[in-house]
Amino acid sequence: MLDETQIISALAARQIVPDATQRDAIAALVTLLGANGNGHRLKANFARAHQGVYCHGLPGRGKSLVVDTVFELANCRKRRVHFHEFLREMNRRLVNEPRGDDRLGSVSRQWLDGVELLCFDEFHVHDIADAFLMGRFLDTAIGQGTRIVLTSNYAPDTLLSDPEFHERFLPTIEQIKRCFTVIHFDGARDYRFGAEEAARPHFFAPLDPATRDALLDIFVRYEGNETLESTTVSAAGRPLVARAAGAALLWADFENLCVASRSHLDYLDLAEQWHGLILDHVHTEWLAKAHTLQRFIWFVDIFYDRKCALFIASDQPIEAALSGLEGAHDLSRTLSRLAEMRSHGYRNTLDGTAGRVETGATAVQTLAQPY
Structure with a gap:
């Protein structure tokens, strides 16, 4: 079973020592996944039947780092999705969904089929259309017991901050606060700044x-x-x-x-x-x-x-x-x-392709335009 030691070891392999808030999040995530923690103080708080973890804070505080590490180690049917990718998938499904009283709920259930753990990266709500979709989706996911992890730059109370629409999203905000353990990544340092530059400029x-x-x-x-x-x-x-x-x-x-x-x-x-x-x-x-x-x-x-x-x-x-x-x-x-x-530590999918371009690949390039 997954425990905090495994997660901390995985981070250590990348020369990362979690700070206090990151350890809080690790403990909550381990408890969410049903593993045995180490008696961390968050365990009693999480015991209130929470089925999700909401990690929020300023950029570069390690939210995605911790959640992605746990996600990689989790042994269950799981899905990690970014907000824009999620919207694209949901809208494609809605176009093809037959008319009915709850098309969005039906599409949400289809999307969630077989997903035991959902990690939703960079959760945000800026307009009322997204608010309506996300509210119904989260309600469906919570209703059918999906374990959910959200990372966000926004505290729950600041989602959909537009005063014209904020009140209409309050039921979803209250549901998040009721059903999720909310962890504020409040570190003073953005860990992405000050990293060693890549060997070649970007x-x-x-x-x-x-x-x-x-x-x-x-x-x-x-x-x-x-x-x-x-x-x-x-x-x-x-x-x-x-x-x-x-x-x-x-x-x-x-x-x-x-x-x-x-x-x-x-x-x-x-x-x-x-x-x-x-x-x-x-x-x-x-x-x-x-x-x-x-x-x-x-x-x-x-x-x-x-x-x-x-x-x-x-x-x-x-x-x-x-x-x-x-x-x-x-x-x-x-x-x-x-x-x-632009840093040395950024792991991207292009690295390793140099010199291994497939034979016959399309070679297309630029017009001879000077700057």
Whole structure:
């Protein structure tokens, strides 16, 4: 059976020693999974028939780290899902669900079929449509006894903060507080900042010939081809003009990916097709537009969740350009994740593909456009 010692040992193998709050979460998760804990003080609190754990706090405090470690070790029928992926699946099912009195409840039960443990990463509710869907889904999951783990940057009481709609989500908030052990990750330090940089840079500025040569070197390293030409790929069924598209790595411009009208569905599709992406020609003044900034945040969230590699070329350092911007949800999480994605410790699916591109893979590359 899973116990706290196993989890702490798994973290130690990655040179991580859990802090006090992370240990609280580990104890609650072990109890949720029905294993024998070590008499931790949270055990008595959890005994009140809670069937979930809600981990919340600022970015980089170790919420996903702890939950993902427990998830990997858990021996049961389990599912881990990110918010955007979940919405896509639910909406696809709803389109095909016959009319009835409770279509959302029916689709929720279908989605949950066979899932004993559900880990829902980056749980958030920003609009009333998502609130209605999530409320019914959680009600269904709790009703049929699914064990649930949620990670979030938001305390339960701050979900759907829009004053016009917040009151309508209060029943779900109260249900979360009643049925979940709520753990506040309140550490002062964002562990993603200050990590050792990757051996090779991932973010480049300014947009000059040296940056273009560095991006070309990255593409050749993974794709093994220097003959470049532009191409058009599919993103959620819609065309996307790219500078290059190899077997593992896509090279595309920021204007086409985030300035143009795109959705999280496009980014999910791209993250499923490629192990990494070169995001080129980022003119940072575009980020001052709320819709563009929100698309960039979705893009980073999805590529981070799928453990894809990300390389960025911008007219000024991307993190400095993002600092202090307003007009979009969850920007602090984006900055935290970008810090990890450029670090030596970021484990991504592109690593290991260099030099192993399949014979006959499409070699497509960039127009000879100078910066």
